[in-house]
Amino acid sequence: MSAHPTSPQFKANAHEALGDAQLQKALGNVRAGFIDKRVKAAAKLPEFEDLRDSARDIKNHALAHLDLYLEAHEAKVSASGGTVHYARDSAEANRIVIEICRARGAKTVTKGKSMISEEIGVNEALEKAGMEAIETDLGEYIIQLRGEAPSHIIAPAVHLTKEQVEADFRRVHKHLPADRDLSQPVQLLTEARTMLREKFLAADIGITGANFLIAETGTSVIVTNEGNGDLTQLLPKCHIVLASIEKVVPTLEDVSQILRVLARSATGQDMSVYTTLSTGPRRPGDVDGPEDYHVILLDNGRSAMLGSEFEDMLRCIRCGACMNHCPVYHAVGGHAYGWVYPGPMGAVLTPSLIGVDQGGQLPNASTFCGRCESVCPVRIPLPKLMRHWREREFERHLSPASTRYGIAAWAFVARRAGLYRLATRFGMAGLGWLGRSHGRFKWLPLAGGWTKYRDLPAPQGETFQAMWKAKRGT
Amino acid sequence: MSSRSDIFSNIRRSLGVTGTERPRLSAVAERLAQAPKGVPVARGQLPKDDMIGLFCAQAEAVQCTVSRVADSQQVPEEIANYLRNKNLPATLRMGEDARLSAMPWSKTTLALSQGRSDGADLNAVSHAFAGVAETGTLIMTSGADNPTSLNFLPDNHIIVVEAADITGDYESAWQSLRERFGKGLMPRTVNMITGPSRSGDIEQTILLGAHGPRALHLVVVG
Numbered sequence: 102m103s104a105h106p107t108s109p110q111f112k113a114n115a116h117e118a119l120g121d122a123q124l125q126k127a128l129g130n131v132r133a134g135f136i137d138k139r140v141k142a143a144a145k146l147p148e149f150e151d152l153r154d155s156a157r158d159i160k161n162h163a164l165a166h167l168d169l170y171l172e173a174h175e176a177k178v179s180a181s182g183g184t185v186h187y188a189r190d191s192a193e194a195n196r197i198v199i200e201i202c203r204a205r206g207a208k209t210v211t212k213g214k215s216m217i218s219e220e221i222g223v224n225e226a227l228e229k230a231g232m233e234a235i236e237t238d239l240g241e242y243i244i245q246l247r248g249e250a251p252s253h254i255i256a257p258a259v260h261l262t263k264e265q266v267e268a269d270f271r272r273v274h275k276h277l278p279a280d281r282d283l284s285q286p287v288q289l290l291t292e293a294r295t296m297l298r299e300k301f302l303a304a305d306i307g308i309t310g311a312n313f314l315i316a317e318t319g320t321s322v323i324v325t326n327e328g329n330g331d332l333t334q335l336l337p338k339c340h341i342v343l344a345s346i347e348k349v350v351p352t353l354e355d356v357s358q359i360l361r362v363l364a365r366s367a368t369g370q371d372m373s374v375y376t377t378l379s380t381g382p383r384r385p386g387d388v389d390g391p392e393d394y395h396v397i398l399l400d401n402g403r404s405a406m407l408g409s410e411f412e413d414m415l416r417c418i419r420c421g422a423c424m425n426h427c428p429v430y431h432a433v434g435g436h437a438y439g440w441v442y443p444g445p446m447g448a449v450l451t452p453s454l455i456g457v458d459q460g461g462q463l464p465n466a467s468t469f470c471g472r473c474e475s476v477c478p479v480r481i482p483l484p485k486l487m488r489h490w491r492e493r494e495f496e497r498h499l500s501p502a503s504t505r506y507g508i509a510a511w512a513f514v515a516r517r518a519g520l521y522r523l524a525t526r527f528g529m530a531g532l533g534w535l536g537r538s539h540g541r542f543k544w545l546p547l548a549g550g551w552t553k554y555r556d557l558p559a560p561q562g563e564t565f566q567a568m569w570k571a572k573r574g575t
Numbered sequence: 576m577s578s579r580s581d582i583f584s585n586i587r588r589s590l591g592v593t594g595t596e597r598p599r600l601s602a603v604a605e606r607l608a609q610a611p612k613g614v615p616v617a618r619g620q621l622p623k624d625d626m627i628g629l630f631c632a633q634a635e636a637v638q639c640t641v642s643r644v645a646d647s648q649q650v651p652e653e654i655a656n657y658l659r660n661k662n663l664p665a666t667l668r669m670g671e672d673a674r675l676s677a678m679p680w681s682k683t684t685l686a687l688s689q690g691r692s693d694g695a696d697l698n699a700v701s702h703a704f705a706g707v708a709e710t711g712t713l714i715m716t717s718g719a720d721n722p723t724s725l726n727f728l729p730d731n732h733i734i735v736v737e738a739a740d741i742t743g744d745y746e747s748a749w750q751s752l753r754e755r756f757g758k759g760l761m762p763r764t765v766n767m768i769t770g771p772s773r774s775g776d777i778e779q780t781i782l783l784g785a786h787g788p789r790a791l792h793l794v795v796v797g
């Protein structure tokens with residue numbers, strides 16, 4: 102089973118998020134932090150735009166030959182002493198994880214940050230099987246203490262303020278002196294570091310995700326800043342990699358091209374602190390490293406996206422830039438999206454992975470401003486893909502009746518030029534007259550949802566068509 | 576049907592292929608064999624001296640401290656000074672790297688120990704496989720000579736890198752890696768390390784010393 106979605110209630114979720122003062126304060130950090138840093142990092146590298154093209158082309162090439170690169174990857178993993186497993190869906194992936202853990206008699210499992218592990222809900226599965234799963238990325242650790250899902254794919258706890266984190270640490274780390282000072286982020290970090298050190302050293306199994314798989318060498322790659330993913334895979338006897346099938350790229354050179362746009366797009370760093378290439382288990386003579394190396398490759402609907410109008414989405418390298426630049430994400434945060442993947446990439450991916458009936462609301466959460474596409478390092482046309490989903494939702498009669506009638510009425514008028522001109526002229530004149538004193542509407546009938554969070558400026562003159570006509574003098 | 580064959584047949588159905596088409600097979604074989612380089616970055620193609628300068632500048636920009644020594648004979652003293660200036664205990668753990676072992680440690684009062692880290696060591700030194708100038712990145716390869724645990728568990732990590740091993744871009748480092756380990760072959764772990772460990776997970780404030788080392792000191796030799 103996978104994480105339970107609340108995506109169908111997107112509107113209610115968003116409504117709640119807009120009224121949450123703590124969340125709104127925390128979201129200010131997204132708006133302030135990521136955007137400037139990305140611009141500066143990109144500006145320092147003259148080849149940045151060319152590298153985006155290159156990254157896009159590499160991923161397209163890998164997807165067009167996905168079967169062959171997966172075979173090459175598997176052969177190399179086996180040759181280096183590791184094992185590749187394939188899982189059609191979440192249930193199967195969880196079953197494989199549990200089997201490996203049981204075979205080792207595992208009690209505790211440490212985890213590096215992995216969106217696939219969120220997608221399949223492996224923590225829950227491990228706990229059901231009587232094992233303890235410990236998140237070790239600072240952000241993931243915090244949200245695990247709170248029993249929450251991540252609200253951002255690279256900054257899982259971005260929705261929280263430091264006061265909230267302090268309260269959680271006091272609630273959970275009961276054995277520490279109650280009067281300790283935790284008012285600064287650095288004190289919180291140090292406390293988490295100490296708590297997790299013990300866990301790393303005691304763990305039986307380490308699970309990480311993979312940013313890339315390299316076919317040439319049978320290597321899995323993780324990209325992190327904290328080093329938790331490294332301790333996770335280094336110290337236990339067994340390293341399990343959870344990855345989805347589209348993560349494979351051909352060569353070390355190809356990974357290098359993509360790495361040059363990944364961190365710059367994500368956090369504005371030239372390079373993340375740790376990029377770690379893991380190939381098989383420890384070698385004869387090695388004095389550390391895991392004895393077993395397993396790669397579990399998850400499909401979960403991705404093979405069906407190949408060759409469809411959503412194939413572009415499989416290029417995604419999970420940098421988070423699209424949500425960092427999204428006005429809707431800035432307003433409601435990640436949890437409102439109701440499943441694992443938020444923001445524009447989540448709006449496209451969620452309906453593909455859990456069905457348009459579950460995730461069909463999300464592609465509507467867009468102003469179609471196009472900022473996501475303009476920053477995506479692999480040039481995914483996110484607005485176009487969201488539009489595809491809207492069309493499908495409409496075709497399948499999944500949109501609400503009021504929307505359907507509204508669109509039908511609009512279409513009826515829009516197809517009749519004379520009627521359209523007449524209606525818009527009266528509409529503009531009427532609204533202009535009604536709003537003449539304030540210049541804007543705080544509330545409008547039938548548009549209460551829209552005007553609740555912003556004012557509608559009152560029209561100040563003619564319709565566009567009338568002005569166009571006047572300007573051109575025809 | 577097994578999950579594996581199910582997934583492969585789904586992929587092939589979606590792509591409209593059988594998996595036996597010659598042009599596809601040769602496209603893949605060729606790419607894996609030749610590993611084309613893609614878009615080069617100009618800053619990775621500097622003359623050697625500038626390259627070393629860029630490496631040091633980039634490493635400092637990500638909060639490494641860097642010192643340069645003329646030859647490997649001076650490394651122990653440089654490390655002893657570094658630890659003393661930071662008021663750290665005069666202890667140092669290292670692997671079996673022959674280049675490190677050959678250095679004149681007896682000239683210092685450092686208490687040396689050898690082997691992987693069990694988490695109790697405060698200071699460690701490793702020898703880098705290569706340095707990459709474009710981002711000030713160290714390339715570390717695992718093995719008894721430089722155990723991976725030394726890269727992550729001690730609070731203060733010192734990395735020795737030879738100026739001759741500093742390359743302009745990642746691609747050049749991969750070339751050396753292939754020469755050393757063989758094409759398509761890798762040691763268990765290759766770490767690309769760019770600065771000391773950090774986290775921005777609490778209110779997007781970047782703090783050093785998350786789970787890995789709190790400080791990273793580089794000694795460039797030559």
Ligand code: SF4
Nearest residue numbers: 417418420421423477
């Ligand atoms: S869709 Fe593009 S911008 Fe968004 S996370 Fe994926 S790669 Fe990054």
